[in-house]
Structure formats: C-alpha cells, structure tokens
Amino acid sequence: MGMTITEKILAAHAGLEEVVSGQLINAKLDMVLANDVTAPVSIREFPKLGKASVFDKSKVALVPDHFAPNKDIQSAEQTKIMRDFARKHEIENYFEIGQMGIEHCLLPEQGLTLPGDCIIGADSHTCTYGAVGAFATGVGSTDLAAALATGQAWFRVPESLKFHLFGDLQAWVGGKDLILYIIGKIGVDGARYQAMEFTGETITNLSMDNRFTICNMAIEAGAKNGIIAPDAKTLEYVNARAKRDYKVYQSDANAKYLQVFEIDAATIEPQIAFPHLPENTRSVKEATHVKLDQVVIGSCTNGRLEDLRAAANVLKGKKVHREIRLLVFPGTQQIYRNALAEGIIDALVEAGAAVSTPTCGPCLGGHMGILAKGERALATTNRNFVGRMGHPESEVYLSNPVVAAASAILGRIASPEEVR
Amino acid sequence: MIGQGKAWKFGNDVDTDLIIPARYLNTSEPSALAQHCMEDADPTFPNKVGEGDIIVAGKNFGCGSSREHAPIAIKAAGVACVIAGSFARIFYRNALNIGLPIFESPEAAEKIQEGDLLEVNEASGQITNLTRKETYQAVPFPPFMQELIKAGGLVAYVAGKGEQ
Numbered sequence: 001m002g003m004t005i006t007e008k009i010l011a012a013h014a015g016l017e018e019v020v021s022g023q024l025i026n027a028k029l030d031m032v033l034a035n036d037v038t039a040p041v042s043i044r045e046f047p048k049l050g051k052a053s054v055f056d057k058s059k060v061a062l063v064p065d066h067f068a069p070n071k072d073i074q075s076a077e078q079t080k081i082m083r084d085f086a087r088k089h090e091i092e093n094y095f096e097i098g099q100m101g102i103e104h105c106l107l108p109e110q111g112l113t114l115p116g117d118c119i120i121g122a123d124s125h126t127c128t129y130g131a132v133g134a135f136a137t138g139v140g141s142t143d144l145a146a147a148l149a150t151g152q153a154w155f156r157v158p159e160s161l162k163f164h165l166f167g168d169l170q171a172w173v174g175g176k177d178l179i180l181y182i183i184g185k186i187g188v189d190g191a192r193y194q195a196m197e198f199t200g201e202t203i204t205n206l207s208m209d210n211r212f213t214i215c216n217m218a219i220e221a222g223a224k225n226g227i228i229a230p231d232a233k234t235l236e237y238v239n240a241r242a243k244r245d246y247k248v249y250q251s252d253a254n255a256k257y258l259q260v261f262e263i264d265a266a267t268i269e270p271q272i273a274f275p276h277l278p279e280n281t282r283s284v285k286e287a288t289h290v291k292l293d294q295v296v297i298g299s300c301t302n303g304r305l306e307d308l309r310a311a312a313n314v315l316k317g318k319k320v321h322r323e324i325r326l327l328v329f330p331g332t333q334q335i336y337r338n339a340l341a342e343g344i345i346d347a348l349v350e351a352g353a354a355v356s357t358p359t360c361g362p363c364l365g366g367h368m369g370i371l372a373k374g375e376r377a378l379a380t381t382n383r384n385f386v387g388r389m390g391h392p393e394s395e396v397y398l399s400n401p402v403v404a405a406a407s408a409i410l411g412r413i414a415s416p417e418e419v420r
Numbered sequence: 421m422i423g424q425g426k427a428w429k430f431g432n433d434v435d436t437d438l439i440i441p442a443r444y445l446n447t448s449e450p451s452a453l454a455q456h457c458m459e460d461a462d463p464t465f466p467n468k469v470g471e472g473d474i475i476v477a478g479k480n481f482g483c484g485s486s487r488e489h490a491p492i493a494i495k496a497a498g499v500a501c502v503i504a505g506s507f508a509r510i511f512y513r514n515a516l517n518i519g520l521p522i523f524e525s526p527e528a529a530e531k532i533q534e535g536d537l538l539e540v541n542e543a544s545g546q547i548t549n550l551t552r553k554e555t556y557q558a559v560p561f562p563p564f565m566q567e568l569i570k571a572g573g574l575v576a577y578v579a580g581k582g583e584q
Contacts, residue, residue: 037442037445037487037489038486038487038488040448041448041488041489041492044448045575048575048576048579049575049578049579050579066445067445067446071446072446074446074447075446078446078447078448121486122486122488123485123486124484124485124486124510126486138486138510139486139510139513139514140486140487140488140491140510140513140514140517140518141488141514142488142514142517142518142573142574142575143513143514143517143574145575146574146575146578188433188480188483189433189479189480189483189506189508192480192506192508192509193509219484222480222483222508222509224509277433364437364442364445364485365437365441365442365443366442366443366445370443383435383437383484383485385435385437385438385484386435386437386438386460386461387437387438387441387443387460388437388442390443392441392459392460392463
C-alpha cells in the first residue's frame with residue numbers, strides 16, 4: 001500500500017516501516033516551539049515531569065511574539081518566565097526582542113523547519129511549516145511540556161485529503177485567496193483531525209511565501225496539518241538556510257486519500273471572509289459596500305516580504321483614506337530590513353501606514369490596534385472570530401494583502417482594480 | 421460518576437476566543453481565567469455558572485487557537501464536563517491533558533435544552549437528561565484515559581505513575 005507524505009514522515013519518526021490512518025504512534029520530534037502565551041503554562045508543568053533539563057536545547061524554539069514587546073506588566077511577567085527558562089536551560093533558539101519575529105515567519109527563515117521534519121508547537125498555526133514539506137501541528141501547553149522533557153509526542157495518524165489545484169491565477173489572487181476559497185467550500189471543520197495535502201500545477205507555480213500562507217490556514221478548516229511536497233523551489237529556499245541534514249518525502253502514486261478535491265484555480269476571484277468565521281467567504285466584488293475603520297497587513301499568514309511588496313505596489317504614490325488606520329507588521333527583522341532596502345517601508349509610510357516592529361499584535365486582539373465597539377477592520381490575518389481584534393461587538397474581515405491595500409485607500413473593502 | 425449538573429447551551433463552532441478571549445491571556449492563573457470564561461459568547465456566564473454545571477454545544481467545539489487556557493478556564497469555572505456534537509482536535513487533546521472530562525454525542529447536543537438537569541456516567545458514557553427523562557450515549561473513554569482525567573490530567577497521571 002502506498003503512503004502519503006504525511007504518513008511517510010510520521011512512520012519515519014516512529015521508527016516504523018509503514019503507518020496507516022487511525023494508528024496511534026509515538027514519534028520523535030525535530031523541533032518543539034512555544035511562545036510567550038503558551039510557554040509559561042508548559043514551564044509551570046515542566047518540573048513536575050521530573051527532568052532536570054530539556055531533551056535537546058538545539059531543538060527547542062521559544063519566541064516572545066504574541067504580547068511582545070510587552071504590552072503590560074502581566075504580559076511582561078509571562079515573558080520573563082519564558083526568558084528565565086530559556087537562559088537556565090541554554091535554549092539555543094530563544095529570540096529576544098530585536099531578533100524576534102512572528103514565530104511562523106521566523107522559524108522557516110532561520111532554517112529551523114526543514115523538509116521531512118516532525119514538529120509540534122504550542123500554537124495552532126504551527127501547521128505553517130507544512131509548506132517546506134514537514135509534518136507540523138499545533139498542540140497545547142501540557143503536550144508541549146511533555147515534549148520538552150522527552151522530545152517525543154503521540155499522534156493518531158490522520159487521514160489525508162488531497163486538494164489538486166490547476167489553472168493560472170487571475171490578477172490580484174494569491175495563496176490567501178486559494179485557502180480562503182477552500183475553507184469556504186469545506187467549512188471550518190471540513191478537515192477536522194485530517195491532513196490537507198496541496199498539489200497541482202497552481203501550487204507548483206506559487207512562491208514559497210504564498211505556500212506558507214496556504215499551509216498556515218489549514219487549521220482554520222480544523223486540519224491537523226497542511227502540507228506541500230518539496231520541489232525545486234522548496235529546496236532552493238531551505239538550502240539557503242539549513243544548518244543540518246533533512247530528508248525529502250513525496251506521496252506515492254497509490255497513496256490512500258479520504259477524498260480528492262479537484263479545484264480549477266483560474267475561476268477563483270480575490271476572497272473576503274465575512275464575520276465571524278473564516279468559512280464565510282465571498283468574492284471581493286460582493287463586499288465593496290463594507291466601510292472600514294482599520295486595515296491590518298501582517299501576521300504569520302501574510303507578513304512576509306512578498307506580501308509587503310505587493311501591498312506597497314498598490315499603495316505607492318497613493319494615500320491611505322483619511323478615516324482609515326493602516327497598520328503594517330513585517331513578520332521578522334530580516335523581512336523588515338529587506339523591505340527597508342527595497343523601499344517598501346518608505347512607500348508604505350509615505351502613503352500613511354503605521355509600520356510596527358514584528359509582533360502578533362492586533363491579530364489576536366493583544367495590542368497595537370485594538371478595535372472599539374462597532375468598529376470594522378479588514379485584515380490579512382487568519383481569524384475573524386467574535387472579539388478577535390478587540391471589542392466583542394467589533395468586526396473583522398479577512399483578505400489578501402493587495403485587497404487590504406486597495407481598501408485602505410478607498411476606506412471600504414475594494415478590489416485593487418478600483419485604484420489602478 | 422459526574423454528579424447532577426445544569427446544562428448551559430451554546431451553538432456550533434464555539435471558538436477558543438469565545439471560551440477565553442485573548443485579551444485575558446496575559447495571565448495563566450486558572451482562577452483569573454475562570455472569571456472571563458465564555459464571556460464573549462455570554463457576558464453573564466462567569467457569574468451564573470455553578471459548581472458542577474455542564475456546557476452543552478454543537479459541532480466543532482473549541483476550534484481555533486491552541487490555548488490550553490480555554491479548557492483551564494472552563495474547569496476552573498466549576499464546569500464538570502463538556503458535551504458537544506464534536507470537538508476540534510487541539511481542544512480535545514488539551515481538555516484530556518488537563519483533566520476536563522468531555523463527551524461527544526450529536527444526539528445529546530441536539531436534544532438537551534438550556535437549564536436541563538443532567539447526570540453523566542463517566543465509565544459508561546451514558547448521559548441522562550433528568551428534566552426530559554431521556555438518555556443519550558457517548559463513546560466512553562478507555563479506563564486509562566478515565567484514570568488520567570481523574571488524576572487531574574496528563575502531568576499528574578504521569579507523575580503518579582512514576583511514584584508507583
């Protein structure tokens with residue numbers, strides 16, 4: 001029986017020749033991640049596990065990105081718990097403010113997530129790393145505490161869903177629109193407990209930044225992981241960053257899928273997810289009546305260099321609408337510097353954007369752009385749940401970066417066509 | 421056996437931001453989190469929920485973030501267990517890991533109404549609706565998982581095993 005890429009990676013890390021969906025396995029981990037919100041809970045549990053040190057200080061990453069630079073005394077105390085732990089255990093991949101980035105932009109950029117890896121993170125968007133051909137999934141703080149101690153985690157091998165995308169993309173359409181479209185089709189629990197594997201010529205033609213966006217949002221369909229098998233683009237990306245060996249896996253031609261979705265990507269228009277679930281998707285054309293107060297460009301979903309570049313190209317020489325606050329969050333310090341060198345930051349600031357240091361910030365309603373009662377935001381982030389960006393009676397709409405940029409200019413949800 | 425508890429009803433796709441909004445995640449103290457449990461779904465919930473009450477919801481309960489603060493907040497609010505049509509993956513794992521009993525039963529999720537008095541048998545997975553005189557069947561957890569929940573979660577369970 002053939003195996004999917006997800007099954008092959010899990011089998012290899014469990015020391016097995018073969019696994020099948022539904023099987024419970026214990027797997028060795030290549031990277032274990034937590035942040036300033038989730039790590040403190042793990043660190044509180046860690047001493048109870050009776051281990052003096054973490055399983056491997058080179059395979060742990062701790063990133064203060066959610067409420068950091070700290071927004072208040074309590075979050076400063078939480079971050080300090082993680083910082084003290086990182087120093088005590090000599091965690092090699094602790095990233096202090098100034099080197100820090102949004103974790104799911106930062107780890108791949110640093111070459112810490114490689115093809116064939118088995119990774120867990122105490123953050124649901126850990127599934128982002130599937131874009132380099134790794135198995136990566138989000139867990140809670142207790143699972144993470146156990147992994148810090150043992151370097152292992154148990155999994156139920158997920159069934160795989162295959163999404164085969166073909167056709168050339170329309171103008172202004174990117175990875176964000178593809179994944180929003182898919183979530184709109186299958187729903188926020190359409191891939192619950194399952195692996196989402198993305199294949200086809202449309203995926204092959206996508207850049208790595210766009211692939212990260214797709215795998216990042218697999219969790220919004222309830223998936224355990226999202227994954228794209230490595231190709232020449234993947235290898236070019238990881239070879240420039242990897243400091244250790246890795247292994248490339250591909251799905252077998254006779255691998256078993258629970259379901260195969262054939263998607264004609266050429267028909268997909270820029271997508272908007274309406275409040276309060278990512279599955280409430282419509283074409284941007286059906287959303288141009290929505291007036292906005294704030295536009296956010298950034299996050300682990302769309303805070304990479306290509307995202308900022310595309311937004312800046314729309315905003316260049318134009319001005320942000322006088323009733324709009326446009327907030328931009330580069331994903332990492334390196335992305336920030338590259339954007340500076342390219343003139344992207346200058347174009348954004350000249351247009352009237354407020355550009356921040358990397359942080360999750362308003363994506364989860366933490367800080368740096370909280371909404372008041374009744375306010376409405378369009379964001380390139382990943383969730384539009386009730387109260388996600390502030391007041392429970394505020395609203396969040398989701399889009400790609402070029403739609404966000406055009407909307408910032410017109411003060412309402414808009415297609416980039418309208419500002420050309 | 422989980423004692424008798426009053427049902428509090430919620431809809432489908434209750435996400436972790438509804439269970440515990442991120443604005444309160446600058447602490448991980450269970451008692452502090454409990455004060456805001458389910459707040460954005462029902463602002464009065466933290467005040468009216470009683471010890472031993474039961475949350476009943478539709479499909480995909482706990483979707484969204486991996487924050488373990490969500491089941492911690494529910495447990496610390498005194499909720500005895502959660503019954504739902506289905507659970508999101510990470511929440512499911514987190515709930516068991518911190519010792520919050522959860523039961524999957526689409527029938528129970530549909531038929532139970534707010535305020536119904538319920539009794540849940542952890543060992544058999546049988547849910548009795550004392551108000552409506554109905555019973556529903558959830559798949560019970562295997563004995564080791566029941567032990568794990570009883571111990572208070574994975575860490576306490578593992579630590580307890582080590583001492584034996």
